[in-house]
Amino acid sequence: MSEVEIFSAEVCPYAQRTRMVLIEKGVDFTLREVDLANKPDWFLEVSPYAKVPVIRHQGRVVYESAIINEYLDEVYPEPPMMPEAPGARATVRIWIDFMNMKLLPCFYRLLMAQEPEKQAQEAETLTAHFRLVETAVRDEGSGPYLFGARLSLADLSLYPWFERLPALEHYRGTMLPDDCSRLKSWFDVMEQTKSARETTNGAEYHIKAYIKYANDTVDSISAREMRASA
Secondary structure, eight states, X not given: OOSEEEEEOTTXXXXXXXXXXXXXXXXXXXXXXXXXXXXXXHHHHHOTTSOSOEEEXXXXXXXXXXXXXXXXXXXXXXXXXXXXXXXXXXXXXXXXXXIIIIIHHHHHHHHHOOSHHHHXXXXXXXXXXXXXXXXXXXXXXXXSBTTBSSOOHHHHHHHHHHHTXXXXXXXXXXXXXXXXXXXXXXXXXXXXXXXXXXXXXXXXXXXXXXXXXXXXXXXXXXXXXXXXHO
């Protein structure tokens, strides 16, 4: 039996983050796919927030992707996905927090916005966020990954949303700015990683999956949280 059970949903980028970590670390895991539209009662007993991902490891349940991923990096230290130096580790955590608190909510607000004025406002903000990350990775690392020569949790935390940018372009006409060349080259490198090859879905998949977000008819927990924070 696998050491790790992961409760996941293929459509969920947060769950993809954790599957990518498990794959890159070579951890044998059992995948439990959850229908987010019809969550079974047993899942609500496992997940206090009724969200994926959740892992079960040696009887312990861990939830929230950023917390899970650091837990996995500590339990399975090879290959390491956090830098050794405290300052560099802090940098990775700072930018994962920026993704979670600023960039990703803006991604969803733009996708869900129905009024042209609101769409333009969110598109401008998201573009500024992309440029801020671009500047940071130029200043902090020499590549090919976000913060140096080694794959880190920052890379695996951001990749799923770059994979979903075709949906944002399709519905809102927003793309990664042309002047974010460092991020574009980073994404090209990330697409070749083992975890990306094993978890990536194509543009058409995401365009179809995100139509309810674009129409603002989705009723997911994340969508309700985005509406409440708008």
